[in-house]
Amino acid sequence: MMGGGGAPGSAGAGPAPAAGAAGEITSPGSAGAAGQSASGISVVISPAAAHIAPSGAQQFNATVKGASNTSVSWSIQEGAPGGSITDGGLYTAPASAGTYHVIATSKAESSATASAAVIVNKAGDCANLPAPGKWENISPLVTPPGNGSGKNFSESIAVDPFDAATVYWGSGYGGIFKSTDCGSTWKKINLGRGGEALDGSAVGSMELDPLHAGVMYATAFEGANGLFKSTDGGANWDQLMAPGGEVAKAVPNTLVNSVAMQVDKPEHLVVSMHSGCLAPYGKVCEAESLDAGKTWVVTTVPMVSDDYAPGAGAYILSESSWLFGAYGAGLWLTQDHGVTWKNVTPTGATGATAGKTLVLPFSPNPTDNKYYLPSMEGVLQSTDSTGTAWSLIPMSGGRTVGLVIGGGSMYSSDQWSSSYRVASQAAPTVWTTFPGPAELPEDQGAPYLALDTAHHILYSSNFAAGLWRVVTQ
Numbered sequence: 001m002m003g004g005g006g007a008p009g010s011a012g013a014g015p016a017p018a019a020g021a022a023g024e025i026t027s028p029g030s031a032g033a034a035g036q037s038a039s040g041i042s043v044v045i046s047p048a049a050a051h052i053a054p055s056g057a058q059q060f061n062a063t064v065k066g067a068s069n070t071s072v073s074w075s076i077q078e079g080a081p082g083g084s085i086t087d088g089g090l091y092t093a094p095a096s097a098g099t100y101h102v103i104a105t106s107k108a109e110s111s112a113t114a115s116a117a118v119i120v121n122k123a124g125d126c127a128n129l130p131a132p133g134k135w136e137n138i139s140p141l142v143t144p145p146g147n148g149s150g151k152n153f154s155e156s157i158a159v160d161p162f163d164a165a166t167v168y169w170g171s172g173y174g175g176i177f178k179s180t181d182c183g184s185t186w187k188k189i190n191l192g193r194g195g196e197a198l199d200g201s202a203v204g205s206m207e208l209d210p211l212h213a214g215v216m217y218a219t220a221f222e223g224a225n226g227l228f229k230s231t232d233g234g235a236n237w238d239q240l241m242a243p244g245g246e247v248a249k250a251v252p253n254t255l256v257n258s259v260a261m262q263v264d265k266p267e268h269l270v271v272s273m274h275s276g277c278l279a280p281y282g283k284v285c286e287a288e289s290l291d292a293g294k295t296w297v298v299t300t301v302p303m304v305s306d307d308y309a310p311g312a313g314a315y316i317l318s319e320s321s322w323l324f325g326a327y328g329a330g331l332w333l334t335q336d337h338g339v340t341w342k343n344v345t346p347t348g349a350t351g352a353t354a355g356k357t358l359v360l361p362f363s364p365n366p367t368d369n370k371y372y373l374p375s376m377e378g379v380l381q382s383t384d385s386t387g388t389a390w391s392l393i394p395m396s397g398g399r400t401v402g403l404v405i406g407g408g409s410m411y412s413s414d415q416w417s418s419s420y421r422v423a424s425q426a427a428p429t430v431w432t433t434f435p436g437p438a439e440l441p442e443d444q445g446a447p448y449l450a451l452d453t454a455h456h457i458l459y460s461s462n463f464a465a466g467l468w469r470v471v472t473q
Contacts, residue, residue, distance in 0.1 A: 218259075263363045357402070
């Protein structure tokens with residue numbers, strides 16, 4: 001699942017195109033999502049990492065390659081204390097919080113196995129929620145709608161994967177805020193080392209590490225620029241793109257538009273730029289790191305562009321593969337760390353929107369094992385479990401920037417109008433209007449959405465129109 005975004009005059013996708021166009025939790029380390037035997041038989045588990053409430057359930061799927069027998073046997077590394085799993089891959093978590101591992105073993109070759117990390121964590125209490133269906137403005141900072149300066153704009157919003165009651169909010173030139181009660185109250189957190197750099201920037205893109213509590217990344221758009229990392233829940237921050245480094249040689253202003261992360265190897269990052277790149281790279285370039293931002297390799301995306309791809313971003317599929325999406329410029333796939341690319345834009349679509357607001361690693365929806373992306377023409381879905389082939393879902397809601405999926409529902413929003421839509425995951429071709437805030441200006445739509453399925457809360461970040469929440473049921 002994912003969310004989308006881009007902000008006119010800030011960290012965003014620019015004007016609408018013409019029609020057509022902390023809590024301490026034991027870390028599991030890097031989850032091994034795939035394994036291959038000496039005979040060449042391999043197993044892949046999806047999802048590669050999952051967060052589940054105590055006694056909650058999660059469907060896992062396994063794909064076997066290189067064997068005619070594609071069935072697997074399921075087990076739990078920690079045994080009975082780690083929960084239970086059926087022959088069909090339906091996992092039930094224990095009542096105790098902790099980190100556990102689901103194992104899939106090929107029945108054709110017992111040495112071919114794969115594992116997925118399961119983090120069982122409790123959702124904190126949120127006592128002051130509005131009645132279901134009632135939107136509430138929860139903006140930590142307030143600025144008059146239409147303020148073109150970008151000051152105090154509501155930008156990135158993310159629900160903590162380790163505790164759904166904890167929410168992180170990135171502002172335009174106001175810093176980063178944290179709530180531990182589902183947005184009822186907020187505290188500014190970037191008060192330590194490097195915090196001033198984020199105060200002077202727009203925090204337009206964030207990524208939360210789903211395997212290591214407290215590790216997070218944030219862009220510092222049109223201020224300090226570059227990419228910052230925190231390992232203590234947002235108190236202290238360090239710049240990962242110093243002047244003179246590899247990224248600065250390609251993009252001297254290091255104007256990073258988005259940051260993406262691999263779900264089972266969160267040290268694998270890809271950043272996309274909001275600026276044209278210099279030779280020998282093409283105008284549209286990205287930078288990849290396999291060591292959590294210590295070193296970077298710059299790659300060129302061979303799309304047609306005179307300058308750069310606004311609001312674009314990467315969606316990481318594996319250690320060597322990712323997608324690059326930009327509205328009006330296609331959906332591109334690399335399977336060799338950006339050396340070569342393939343245009344996988346589906347018929348009827350012009351590309352994917354909103355890579356910059358993916359705040360948790362890109363992963364398939366566990367209900368149907370498919371990936372989903374927003375586009376200017378509706379919602380895109382993968383037609384295979386690898387995320388390498390795509391189609392446009394018919395009648396899937398029109399222009400889409402924000403997109404979140406969970407709890408049996410899909411919610412979408414349009415950055416350039418105040419429209420929200422909802423569909424059942426079981427019927428993604430049937431979309432209906434989801435009423436938005438009555439006070440919301442028509443042109444202040446939501447580029448950013450976030451979903452808390454534990455408390456049934458939809459968060460909507462709307463730039464100058466502020467930050468909102470609604471209980472959906």
